[in-house]
Amino acid sequence: xxxxxxxxxxxxxxxxxxxxxxxxxxxxxxxxxxxxxxxxxxxxxxxxxxxxxxxxxxxxxxxxxxxxxxxxxxxxxxxxxxxxxxxxxxxxxxxxxxxxxxxxxxxxxxxxxxxxxxxxxxxxxxxxxxxxxxxxxxxxxxxxxxxxxxxxxxxxxxxxxxxxxxxxxxxxxxxxxxxxxxxxxxxxxxxxxxxxxxxxxxxxxxxxxxxxxxxxxxxxxxxxxxxxxxxxxxxxxxxxxxxxxxxxxxxxxxxxxxxxxxxxxxxxxxxxxxxxxxxxxxxxxxxxxxxxxxxxxxxxxxxxxxxxxxxxxxxxxxxxxxxxxxxxxxxxxxxxxxxxxxxxxxxxxxxxxxxxxxxxxxxxxxxxxxxxxxxxxxxxxxxxxxxxxxxxxxxxxxxxxxxxxxxxxxxxxxxxxxxxxxxxxxxxxxxxxxxxxxxxxxxxxxxxxxxxxxxxxxxxxxxxxxxxxxxxxxxxxxxxxxxxxxxxxxxxxxxxxxxxxxxxxxxxxxxxxxxxxxxxxxx
Numbered sequence: 001x002x003x004x005x006x007x008x009x010x011x012x013x014x015x016x017x018x019x020x021x022x023x024x025x026x027x028x029x030x031x032x033x034x035x036x037x038x039x040x041x042x043x044x045x046x047x048x049x050x051x052x053x054x055x056x057x058x059x060x061x062x063x064x065x066x067x068x069x070x071x072x073x074x075x076x077x078x079x080x081x082x083x084x085x086x087x088x089x090x091x092x093x094x095x096x097x098x099x100x101x102x103x104x105x106x107x108x109x110x111x112x113x114x115x116x117x118x119x120x121x122x123x124x125x126x127x128x129x130x131x132x133x134x135x136x137x138x139x140x141x142x143x144x145x146x147x148x149x150x151x152x153x154x155x156x157x158x159x160x161x162x163x164x165x166x167x168x169x170x171x172x173x174x175x176x177x178x179x180x181x182x183x184x185x186x187x188x189x190x191x192x193x194x195x196x197x198x199x200x201x202x203x204x205x206x207x208x209x210x211x212x213x214x215x216x217x218x219x220x221x222x223x224x225x226x227x228x229x230x231x232x233x234x235x236x237x238x239x240x241x242x243x244x245x246x247x248x249x250x251x252x253x254x255x256x257x258x259x260x261x262x263x264x265x266x267x268x269x270x271x272x273x274x275x276x277x278x279x280x281x282x283x284x285x286x287x288x289x290x291x292x293x294x295x296x297x298x299x300x301x302x303x304x305x306x307x308x309x310x311x312x313x314x315x316x317x318x319x320x321x322x323x324x325x326x327x328x329x330x331x332x333x334x335x336x337x338x339x340x341x342x343x344x345x346x347x348x349x350x351x352x353x354x355x356x357x358x359x360x361x362x363x364x365x366x367x368x369x370x371x372x373x374x375x376x377x378x379x380x381x382x383x384x385x386x387x388x389x390x391x392x393x394x395x396x397x398x399x400x401x402x403x404x405x406x407x408x409x410x411x412x413x414x415x416x417x418x419x420x421x422x423x424x425x426x427x428x429x430x431x432x433x434x435x436x437x438x439x440x441x442x443x444x445x446x447x448x449x450x451x452x453x454x455x456x457x458x459x460x461x462x463x464x465x466x467x468x469x470x471x472x473x474x475x476x477x478x479x480x481x482x483x484x485x486x487x488x489x490x491x492x493x494x495x496x497x498x499x500x501x502x503x504x505x506x507x508x509x510x511x512x513x514x515x516x517x518x519x520x521x522x523x
Contacts, residue, residue, distance in 0.1 A: 034194030040155040045082050053082045060093055068100070075101060075108045084116045088160060091124040098133075111137070111152040118153065119160035122169050130166075134173040138182075146174075146182045150189050164195045171197045175205035178212060187224070196230055206239045215243035234265045238274055245278025253278050269295065273305045280313035288313055301333070308340050315348035320357075323348070337368075343375045350383025358383045372403070378410045385418025393418055409440040416446055420453040425462055428453060432469075444475050452481050460488040464501065471504055 045053050052074050059068040060083070080101055087093045098117045101109060114137055121130045137149060153166055167190045174183035183205055190196060197205075202225050209218035222240050225232060237260055244253035257275055260267050272295040279288040288310055292302055307330045314323040323345060330337055342365045349358040358380055365372060377396055384393040393415060400407055412435035419428035428450055435442055447470045454463035463485050470477055477485075482505070486498045 035192050037157060037193060038155050039158045042081060042085070042159060045079070049076075049079055049082070052079050053086065056083050057086050060087060060097055065100070069104070072104045075105045077108055077110045077113055080108060080113045081116060084113065084120065085159070088116070088120045091120050091126060094120045095126070095129060111149055112156060115149070115152040115156045116160055118169070119156060119162040119166055122166040123160075123163050125165075127165075127169055127172075130169045131173045131176065134170060135177065138173070138177065138179070146179075146185060150186060154193065165198075167195045168197045168201050172201040172204055175201065175208050178208055180209065180212075180214070180217065184221075191228065196228055199225075199230055199233055199236060202230060203233075203235050203239065206236070206243070210239060210243050210246060213246075215246040218243045219247075232263075234260070234268055234271065237263070237265060238268075238271050241271060241278070242274045245274060245281070248282065250278050250282050250284065267295075267298075269300050269303055269306070272300065273303070273309065276306060277309045280309055280316075285310075285313045285317060302335065304330070304335055304338055304341065307335060308338075308344065311341060312344050315344055318352070320345070320348060320352065320354075337370070339365075339370055339373055339376065342370060343373070343379060346376060346383070347379040350379045350386065353383070353386050355380070355383035355387050355389065374400070374405045374408060374411070377403075377405060378408070378414060381411060382414035382417070385414050385421065388418065388421050390415075390418040390422060407438065407440075409435070409443065412438070412440055413443065413446045417449060420449050423453065423457055425450065425453040425457050425459055429462060429466070432466075442469075442473075447473070447475055448478060448481070451477060451485070455481055455484045455488060458488065460485060460492065460494075463488070464497065467501065468504070477505070 044050075052071065056068065056071055056079070059065075059071070083097060084094055087097065094117060098109075098113075101113075114133060118130050118133055121127075121133070134149075138145065150170065153170060156162075157166070167186070171183055171186045171190065174180075174186055187197065202221070206218045206221060209215070209221065218239065222232075222236070222243075225236070237256060240256050241253045244250070244256065253275055257267060257271065260271070272291055276288040276291050279285070279291065292306060292310060295302060295306075307326055311323045311326050314320070314326065327337060327341065327345065330341070342361055346358040346361050349355070349361070362372065362376065362380055365376070377400055381393045381396050384390070384396070397407065397411070397415070400411075412431060416428045416431050416435070419425070419431060432442060432446070432450060447466060451463055451466045451470065454460070454466055467477060467482075467485065486501070489495070489498050489501075
């Protein structure tokens with residue numbers, strides 16, 4: 001079965017696996033016999049219909065909307081179609097009339113009337129307006145609507161002396177709407193009738209697939225592009241590189257990168273950035289640095305994305321000194337560091353208990369007029385809290401109000417960690433309650449840290465409160481801390497509480513691994 005015979009996105013991956021080689025592709029192309037285009041005619045208007053169409057047309061060309069308003073009652077799909085066909089050479093009047101009908105009598109619009117205005121607009125390269133109309137039809141849609149819409153556009157194609165771009169617009173709209181099955185179906189329906197989408201629309205589809213974590217289908221679709229002899233461009237290949245990197249197939253991405261020149265394309269800055277990001281995310285930082293040197297040798301200047309990616313990679317490996325060197329290089333090369341650059345460095349300095357260095361970078365950031373965001377403040381607050389400098393952290397929290405920035409879960413988690421570091425679980429728990437009131441969700445490490453701190457301070461009643469908060473969120477307590485809590489309660493003669501807690505933990509099916517009723521109750 002040839003690949004163009006498939007009809008569903010679920011078979012796209014299978015068709016990709018069976019994709020023919022180059023010689024087979026030529027054979028398929030030669031044997032490809034498109035279905036002839038249907039030619040549907042529209043009956044000529046007679047009598048009152050003819051009079052109505054002529055009068056409405058006269059009012060339209062004279063832009064006499066007041067007189068046209070009086071004709072609203074007589075609107076029918078048949079009359080609308082003929083008026084649109086009569087004025088189709090003037091897309092401005094056509095579109096104004098369509099919008100007028102939409103406003104005055106939307107129930108008189110059908111798939112056929114919509115298809116005519118779509119033909120008119122695409123012939124005149126008004127693709128944004130076309131997509132707007134198609135979206136309104138498709139958003140509420142039913143299962144069989146895509147096929148009915150395609151048929152309506154197909155059967156009015158000759159009548160409107162349309163352009164192949166009308167099908168391209170439909171395909172691209174499905175891509176933008178993330179209706180992957182419909183986009184794929186449309187691609188194959190188009191091919192059946194001898195139409196192919198533009199490479200720009202194919203790129204748009206691949207981009208949405210990759211952004212939606214469907215890199216596997218994006219690569220399968222790329223094979224269909226090649227089989228269909230749609231000429232790729234450098235942006236297509238950039239996305240192929242990106243898709244391979246997303247799937248962890250960095251070696252495959254490098255293969256595509258190396259083949260680009262043989263295909264007549266020169267890798268651009270985006271190509272290098274994509275591959276550098278892939279190498280760094282899979283721990284091959286040296287390869288990322290080599291690619292940076294290679295792009296410079298090939299006359300391409302690294303941009304802020306190149307530097308940000310490499311700085312992040314260096315920070316991940318704990319090479320903060322080298323990351324700072326790259327920051328200095330950026331300045332020398334005239335590449336302005338942005339918020340992402342500073343946030344990355346400040347965050348990693350905070351992680352490594354160097355709030356002083358993070359503070360210096362923050363001052364530099366402000367001096368250079370670069371806007372700090374909530375991520376900047378969270379990193380600074382975390383760094384200060386890790387070093388027990390909770391007063392300075394509290395000052396930064398107050399500054400958030402002045403900057404119109406809203407604290408989020410990470411802000412509260414950092415503050416809670418600061419209080420836990422100072423062995424102040426009561427204040428930490430108050431912050432936790434404030435966090436809940438603010439609508440922020442605590443994460444598992446925050447709750448486990450709270451539980452541990454209460455236990456370390458011997459505040460077992462507080463620990464019980466935290467444990468119950470964890471159970472509400474189906475978070476499993478660590479077996480060692482749970483045992484410590486049970487032992488602490490036992491020492492204070494609260495064996496009934498131990499039994500009750502064990503039952504609650506068991507009922508939630510979150511019994512700590514390696515523990516159980518017997519172990520938690522053994523003192």
